[in-house]
Amino acid sequence: MKERVRALYAEDSPLDADLTKTHFELNAPDFELEVVDTGQACLARLGEEKYDVLLLDNHLPDMDGIDVLKQLAIKEVLLPVVMVTNVGDEALVVQVLRLGAWDYVPKHGDYLRSLPAVLKNAVTEYRALQEQAHAAGRRLRRILYVEHNPVDVDLTLRHFAEVAAHFTLEVARSSEQALALLQEDNVDLVLTDLRMPDMNALDLLREARHCGLAVPFVIITGKGDEGAAAAALKLGAYDYIVKRDNYLTQLPHAIDNAIARSQLAQINRRLQTELAERERAQEENARLLVEVLGERQRLDEIIASVPGLVWEAWGRPDNADQKTNFISNHVERMLGYSVQQWLSTPNFWLTIVHPEDRERAAREAAEFFTTGKGGSSQFRWVAQDGRVVWVEARSTVICDDKGNPVGMRGVTMDITAGKEAERARAHLEEQLRQAQRMEAIGRLAGGVAHDFNNLVTVINGYADLTLMKLEPGHLLSLNVTAIKKAGEQAADLTRQLLAFSRRQLLQPRFLDLNSLITDSAKMLEHLLGEDIELLTILDPELGSVKADAGQMDQVILNLAVNARDAMPQGGKLTLETRNVILDEDYAQQHLSLESGSYVALAITDTGCGMDAETLSRIFEPFFTTKEQGRGTGLGLATVYGIIRQSGGSIWVYSEPGRGTTFKIYLPRIEGPVAESEETRGEPESPGGTETLLVVEDDELVRKLTCEALRHYGYQVVEAANGREALLACEKLQGPVSLMITDVVMPQMSGRELADRLHQLHPEMRVLYMSGYTDDAVIRHGLSDTAMFFLQKPFTPSALAIKVREVLDR
Numbered sequence: 001m002k003e004r005v006r007a008l009y010a011e012d013s014p015l016d017a018d019l020t021k022t023h024f025e026l027n028a029p030d031f032e033l034e035v036v037d038t039g040q041a042c043l044a045r046l047g048e049e050k051y052d053v054l055l056l057d058n059h060l061p062d063m064d065g066i067d068v069l070k071q072l073a074i075k076e077v078l079l080p081v082v083m084v085t086n087v088g089d090e091a092l093v094v095q096v097l098r099l100g101a102w103d104y105v106p107k108h109g110d111y112l113r114s115l116p117a118v119l120k121n122a123v124t125e126y127r128a129l130q131e132q133a134h135a136a137g138r139r140l141r142r143i144l145y146v147e148h149n150p151v152d153v154d155l156t157l158r159h160f161a162e163v164a165a166h167f168t169l170e171v172a173r174s175s176e177q178a179l180a181l182l183q184e185d186n187v188d189l190v191l192t193d194l195r196m197p198d199m200n201a202l203d204l205l206r207e208a209r210h211c212g213l214a215v216p217f218v219i220i221t222g223k224g225d226e227g228a229a230a231a232a233l234k235l236g237a238y239d240y241i242v243k244r245d246n247y248l249t250q251l252p253h254a255i256d257n258a259i260a261r262s263q264l265a266q267i268n269r270r271l272q273t274e275l276a277e278r279e280r281a282q283e284e285n286a287r288l289l290v291e292v293l294g295e296r297q298r299l300d301e302i303i304a305s306v307p308g309l310v311w312e313a314w315g316r317p318d319n320a321d322q323k324t325n326f327i328s329n330h331v332e333r334m335l336g337y338s339v340q341q342w343l344s345t346p347n348f349w350l351t352i353v354h355p356e357d358r359e360r361a362a363r364e365a366a367e368f369f370t371t372g373k374g375g376s377s378q379f380r381w382v383a384q385d386g387r388v389v390w391v392e393a394r395s396t397v398i399c400d401d402k403g404n405p406v407g408m409r410g411v412t413m414d415i416t417a418g419k420e421a422e423r424a425r426a427h428l429e430e431q432l433r434q435a436q437r438m439e440a441i442g443r444l445a446g447g448v449a450h451d452f453n454n455l456v457t458v459i460n461g462y463a464d465l466t467l468m469k470l471e472p473g474h475l476l477s478l479n480v481t482a483i484k485k486a487g488e489q490a491a492d493l494t495r496q497l498l499a500f501s502r503r504q505l506l507q508p509r510f511l512d513l514n515s516l517i518t519d520s521a522k523m524l525e526h527l528l529g530e531d532i533e534l535l536t537i538l539d540p541e542l543g544s545v546k547a548d549a550g551q552m553d554q555v556i557l558n559l560a561v562n563a564r565d566a567m568p569q570g571g572k573l574t575l576e577t578r579n580v581i582l583d584e585d586y587a588q589q590h591l592s593l594e595s596g597s598y599v600a601l602a603i604t605d606t607g608c609g610m611d612a613e614t615l616s617r618i619f620e621p622f623f624t625t626k627e628q629g630r631g632t633g634l635g636l637a638t639v640y641g642i643i644r645q646s647g648g649s650i651w652v653y654s655e656p657g658r659g660t661t662f663k664i665y666l667p668r669i670e671g672p673v674a675e676s677e678e679t680r681g682e683p684e685s686p687g688g689t690e691t692l693l694v695v696e697d698d699e700l701v702r703k704l705t706c707e708a709l710r711h712y713g714y715q716v717v718e719a720a721n722g723r724e725a726l727l728a729c730e731k732l733q734g735p736v737s738l739m740i741t742d743v744v745m746p747q748m749s750g751r752e753l754a755d756r757l758h759q760l761h762p763e764m765r766v767l768y769m770s771g772y773t774d775d776a777v778i779r780h781g782l783s784d785t786a787m788f789f790l791q792k793p794f795t796p797s798a799l800a801i802k803v804r805e806v807l808d809r
Contacts, residue, residue, distance in 0.1 A: 005123055009035045009055040010042040010068070011084070016057075020112060028116035039063035039071075046077050052123045054081045055115075056101075058092060066092075069099040080122040093282050097275060102126065129267075141259060145169045146178040146192035146204070147220075156248060164252035175199030182213050188259050191251070194221040194228055194240075202228065205235050216262035218254055220247075238262060303328045308413035311342075312398075313349070317365035317408060322347040326409075334414055336384030354380035354388060365395070365408075372397045372405050378415065390419040454698045454771055456793035460487035461704040464796045465711065487793070508546045508646065510669060513577050513601055514538045516552055524560050524573075531570030532563075539578040543668040545599050547646040555642050558635040559603045559662055566607025566660065576602045579668065593649050597668040604661040610654040618652065686800035687712035690737035690807060693764075694718045695725045695753060697745045701792075705740065708796035709803065722748030722756075729760050736764045738807055740790075743770040767806050769794070 011017045017035045024033045034051075036042050039060045046054070058065035065083055072081070080102035085092060093104050102122045105111055147153050153171055160167050170187070172178035175196045182190070190208070192201045199207075201219050208215065219232045219240040229240040238258035241247050303310045309331050315322035327342040335352070342348050353361045357379040368375040374396040381389045395410030463484035470477050517536055525534050556575070563573050577599065584595040610618070619640040639662075643650045647667050654660035692714045696702035699720070706716045717732065719725035722745060729736060739757060741750035754766045769790040790802050 004030055004032050005053065005120065006032045006049075006051045007034070007053050007055055007119055008042065008045055008049075008051045009033055009057075010037075010039065010060060011035060011055075011057045012037045012059070012061050013057075016107075020115070023112045024116060027113075031116060031119070037061070039068045042068060043071055043075070043077075046072070046079075047075070051079060053119050053126075054079055055084060055119060056081055057084045058086070058096075065096060065101075066099060069096060069101060073100060080126040082119055082122050093286065097278060097282065141167050141188040141255070142186070143167050143169045143255060144172060144178055144181060144187045144190045144215075146172045146175060146190065146196060146201075148173055148193070148197055152193070156251070159248045160252065163249075164255075167252065167255065175201075175204040178204060179207055179211075182208060182215065183211060187215060189255055189262070190215055190217045191255065192217065192219060194219050194225055194232075200228075201237075202232055202235060205232060205237060209236060214262075214266075216258045218251075218258050304330070306330070306411060308411050309334065310411055311349075312407065312409040314398075314407040317347075317369055318350070318362040320347050322350075324348060334383075335381060335389060352381050352383075354382055356380075365393075368395055369397060369405050369408060372399060372403070374408070374410070388416075389414055390416045454701050454792060456487055456490045457771075458700040458704050459490070460484060460793055461708060461796055461799075463487060465704075465708060468711070468796075508548050510544045511547055511549055511552065512542065512544060513552070513599060513666075514540075514542050516549065517556065517575050517577070520553060520556055524556070527557070527560060528564050528573060532567055533572045535572060535574045537574065537576040541579065542577050543579050543597070543599050544670070545646075545648075545666040546669045547648075547666060548642075551642045551646070555639045555664070556603070558639050562635055563603065563605035563607060563660070566605055566609075571606035571659075573606075574602070574604045576604070578602075580665070582665070593665060598648075598665040599668050601664040601666075602661060603664075604659065606659045609656045609658050609660055611656050615652060615654060619650075686797065686804045687714070688804060688807060689713055689715065691715040691717065691732070691734060692803070693725060693729065693736050693739040693741075693757075695720075695722065695739065695741040695745070695750070696769075697721055697742060701742075704796075705799065708799055709740075711796065712800045712803075714803070721745055722753040725753055726756065729757055736761045738765045738767060738803060740767045740769060740803070743768050765806055765809075767803060 009017065009020060011020070017037070021033055021035065024031050033055075034045070036045055037060075039062050042054070042056070042060075045051075056065050056068055060068070069081065081100065083093070083096045083101045083104040084107060085104055086107050096104065102125070103118055105115060105118055145153065145156060147156070157169055157171075160169055169191075170181070172181055175192070175198050178190065178192065179199075181187075190204075192204060194201045196204070201217070205217050208217075217232070217237040219229055219237050220243055221229045221240050222243050225242075229237075229242075232240060238261055239254050241250055241254055306328065307330070310326075310328040311324060312326040313322055313324045323346055324342045327339055329339060331337060331339060331342060337348075337352070345351070350358065350362055361377060361379040364375070364377040368377070374394075376392060376394045378390065378392045381391055383389050391412050392415045393410060393412040395408045397405045398407040398409060400406050463480050466480045467477065467484070470480070517538065521534065521536065528534060560573065567573075580598050580600045582593060582595050582598055586595075618636050621637040640650060643664055643666070649665050651663045651665070652660065653663075692709055694702060694705050694709065694716055695718075696705060697720055702718055702720065706718045709716050717728050717736070719728050725739070725741075736757075739754065741753060743750045745753075750766075750768055757764060765788070767788050767790060769792060771792040788806055790799065794802075
């Protein structure tokens with residue numbers, strides 16, 4: 001059974017006292033710990049009971065630890081004392097050790113764990129020191145006896161043999177001999193007569209000390225030599241004996257006492273040396289502690305300044321028992337989780353990784369760990385409030401002495417803003433690519449439409465002329481009518497292509513979209529059918545837009561038809577208008593528009609919806625998801641072209657099975673809504689006899705135009721280009737009432753030709769015609785002459801009516 005250690009603990013804090021007692025009861029059952037809460041109570045118990053060790057808190061209510069140590073010295077209470085100090089009391093440590101404290105323990109961290117061992121060590125060392133002193137007192141003592149008188153030597157040897165057998169006396173007959181023996185061997189004490197013939201005891205003592213010999217001296221003097229004896233004591237002798245009757249009986253006790261005092265002095269010197277060394281060590285430790293605390297504070301400040309998480313963890317990162325042993329406080333600001341959650345929950349970092357990224361993040365981290373090289377990985381964390389945070393984790397691997405990976409440490413940065421910017425940039429690039437693709441397709445469609453218009457003009461024109469010449473009921477009438485119908489369908493296709501390519505000539509005016517939708521409601525209801533509900537939500541404060549009314553009707557109609565086809569089992573179609581203000585970021589990222597005020601038209605159906613691949617192509621001409629024969633693929637392309645040509649933008653959102661929403665944004669314009677224009681009646685007789693000049697580089701179109709005009713009675717001069725037209729006009733004697741010219745021709749445009757001919761025929765009016773429209777008209781400076789423009793394809797009657805209209809103005 002272990003020997004129990006009785007310890008007295010002076011502590012005024014009930015919490016610290018209870019914690020300490022509980023710890024000793026659970027972890028140090030061989031200790032019997034008694035607690036007092038004041039310095040006076042501590043001193044009283046030490047006077048009443050015997051304890052093996054005192055555990056002394058420095059801060060007591062009636063006196064501090066230093067006062068207690070001073071009282072223990074005054075009362076000569078001997079036991080080892082261990083001081084309990086607070087962090088920051090390093091200067092106090094040196095002072096209490098000087099006052100006799102055996103050791104000290106700072107109240108910091110898990111100090112209770114080491115406390116029993118510190119107390120046990122103090123008790124063991126103190127007892128060993130006591131044993132050492134006691135054993136030293138019992139062993140044989142070697143005494144060097146310096147005496148020249150044979151009688152005294154004989155008497156002293158016989159007396160010591162009888163009463164002090166633990167002394168062994170070696171006799172030196174002279175001081176010189178004694179000094180030589182002292183330098184050769186160790187003795188416990190020198191007993192010397194004061195008056196030696198060759199060198200008195202004072203000189204011998206001086207020489208011994210000069211040679212560095214610390215052996216104690218006891219001087220034997222005669223009567224009347226008290227002055228010399230006092231001088232010997234000053235030189236370091238431990239005692240002197242006056243040679244009188246029975247002086248031999250005093251010698252053993254005086255020698256024992258001198259040796260004990262010498263040993264105590266040696267112990268004291270050793271303790272003083274040890275104390276000085278301990279003081280230096282404690283001062284160095286205190287200095288190092290201050291430096292460490294300063295470095296720790298600086299490290300904490302550096303870590304706090306890092307705009308990310310600084311962390312360290314032990315174990316494989318993909319193992320469920322991986323343990324995080326450090327995480328910086330920034331985690332609470334970045335993700336909302338507490339530091340304690342990270343430290344107490346195994347593998348916490350992986351549990352909050354976004355489910356879609358978890359497997360990859362674990363695999364990459366495990367690869368970094370296994371290879372020992374570390375690395376960088378990007379993934380998403382889910383914050384405590386549900387936010388998704390993109391992060392980049394840069395890690396290094398911690399290895400043991402054998403190079404095996406045991407943990408990881410690193411820095412994890414929030415890169416959400418960068419990811420959002422990257423996503424926005426990719427979106428803008430995709431918008432640019434889409435716009436460029438649509439522009440390229442538009443240019444192609446416009447070019448095809450122009451050439452096609454010339455062909456359709458010829459087909460429809462000759463069909464009309466042929467019908468005019470055939471008798472009613474003629475067998476060929478049906479065939480020619482079929483040709484004309486096919487030509488009209490081809491003309492519709494070219495108009496849609498021109499709308500998509502934004503090359504049709506619009507007649508924009510101030511419009512109220514609410515009125516446009518209200519006027520179209522009845523027609524839309526019939527179009528949609530009974531199983532589709534039409535709902536309109538119109539903003540009564542809706543602003544005006546500037547657009548072509550007929551084209552906007554076409555937009556609403558096309559989108560309604562598209563919605564109807566997406567709801568074969570019925571559903572709901574909602575038309576909603578409202579005023580919106582788009583900021584710069586939203587306008588650029590979503591619509592490629594300028595920021596500002598817009599009128600928004602949203603058309604939403606509850607149909608089958610579209611997937612992402614379909615959405616990426618819905619505005620391309622001839623792209624359709626309908627079965628063959630049910631659509632040309634130009635409906636949405638036409639909508640796109642009309643809206644873009646009107647200065648607006650169209651945006652679509654759809655998911656399979658969740659319907660589709662088209663949102664149209666048109667610039668909001670301040671101005672009065674235009675009244676509907678009255679339809680101007682056609683002239684009763686479109687014919688005439690005036691002289692007309694026809695300039696057209698396409699031979700088929702030119703021949704058709706001339707034949708049609710001659711059919712209506714006009715005198716026609718034809719030219720294939722501007723040069724021929726100038727030559728023909730120079731030869732003409734009479735006036736030229738009207739020139740009908742293509743806008744875009746080789747060598748000289750229609751506008752340039754008109755400017756030059758006006759010098760020869762200032763009375764001549766000009767009618768422009770073209771398969772191109774808006775783009776060509778603007779480039780050739782005709783945007784102010786839209787009323788003198790005829791769009792290809794045209795019929796002979798339409799041509800005659802337009803010519804008569806221009807001539808009669």
